[in-house]
Amino acid sequence: MSLSLAPPPTIIDGRRIVVPDVERVDATLRFDVASREAVGEAAIHFVAGEMAGHLALDLRQPVEWVRLDGNNLSPDAFAPFDLGAGPGTEMRVLDVSLEAGSSHNLDVGYRLETPRAEGAEPIGWTDGGLRFDLWMSDLQPGRYLEMWIPAPLIHDRFALNVQIELAGHDRPHTLVANTAGVDSAASGGRWSLCYPAHFTALSPMLVIAPTDQVELRRSSVGLPGRERSLGLVCARHLEVDADLAACEADLKAWLTYLSVRYGPWAHGDTFWAFVWGPGRGMEYDGATTAAVPALEHEVFHSWFGRGVKPARAADGWIDEAWTTWATASQRSEEPRFSAVDLPLDRPPVELYPQHAWARHTPIAAYTDGVRLFAGLAYLFGGSDRLRTAMAEWYQLNSGRSATTDGLAAHLEAWSGIDISPWWARYVHGRG
Ligand SMILES: [Zn+2]
Structure with a gap:
């Protein structure tokens, strides 16, 4: 991945802050429905910057332990650091200076709470169940993957593997994510997700909810410029007043129109839409979580915004x-x-x-x-x-x-x- 779109090395308080080239993040999120507690663990595999320095990544959760290349560090050695770009833009900066171009593993353990970012939503504990959504936004800093899992800035593309474990409940749950690479354990409550390696921190969609609270429809649509038909998964929370069959018909029409007018679909073999109540709309790569009136806008973003992606957050206005x-x-x-x-x-x-x-x-x-x-x-x-x-x-x-x-x-x-x-x-x- 080219670092040419990354912020340049920046010297603050005598420390040179650099961004790494992240290659892979392996994360586990464990939710205990009975105790309403959750924890996260992540291994970040990266190559250090083009100059020696202190690397900057982000995670908006309380860090409990940190290991760099197998050696324990204090959590304070990976603390939020003000980079001077305004409220909420701080990144976690490692206290250790790393040689340019060297390869490392950073392991991080953390409690999982409401992310420390403006507008972030809490984990949805319900009676005997979990309702979870990554709930990303472009409008405030720190509202991409870094809310829940350590992540680099959005110029960086990396492989992301996520294990989800739900314990302390006996209720089937449904998981909707924008990757074909989802394995679920027969016993229920465990999923293994592999997101495509060309994803960035603004790409992955993930929604979890009790199965008896979700309506889900599957269909497909033939798109101009594609040999195989495109799968379409359309879901809603049952309390959301929406006609999923009607949403599906509209989604097929927009997907077809956009393929003809602007160019071929750029994502995988499925479009995922999770329909929420009023006032909601977020785009992901070939996916959306949105209220009905926002669906057309969010499908359009699979061409502009997540098909062609902003190289930096500053390019997100386009x-x-x-x-x-x-x-x-x-x-x-x-x-x-x-x-x-x-x-x-x-x-x-x-x-x-x-x-x-x-x-x-x-x-x-x-x-x-x-x-x-x-x-x-x-x-x-x-x-x-x-x-x-x-x-x-x-x-x-x-x-x-x-x-x-x-x-x-x-x-x-x-x-x-x-x-x-x-x-x-x-x-x-x-x-
Ligand atoms: Zn938008």
């Missing part, structure tokens, strides 16, 4: 602005596909946070970002032209990580129009 512009999102003030002249005398807007360790998508992506795409549609001579330009960008970058600079270069090359004044003012906030 997929929220573009998805909101292109879908019937209730978050936007404008109708979809709007093309509106955007003069260069409006107040500057920063959609791309400048700090190297910034880790959130500004909420302005859903409003000012949509206005920017409406302005580009106007400049390009219509929304259909902008959509074709973005379809080509998707096809060139599908399965890859894309940057804000890279998108600007593509749009300029495609259109022959100098968009840099709009980019400077309405992406980078330069007046």
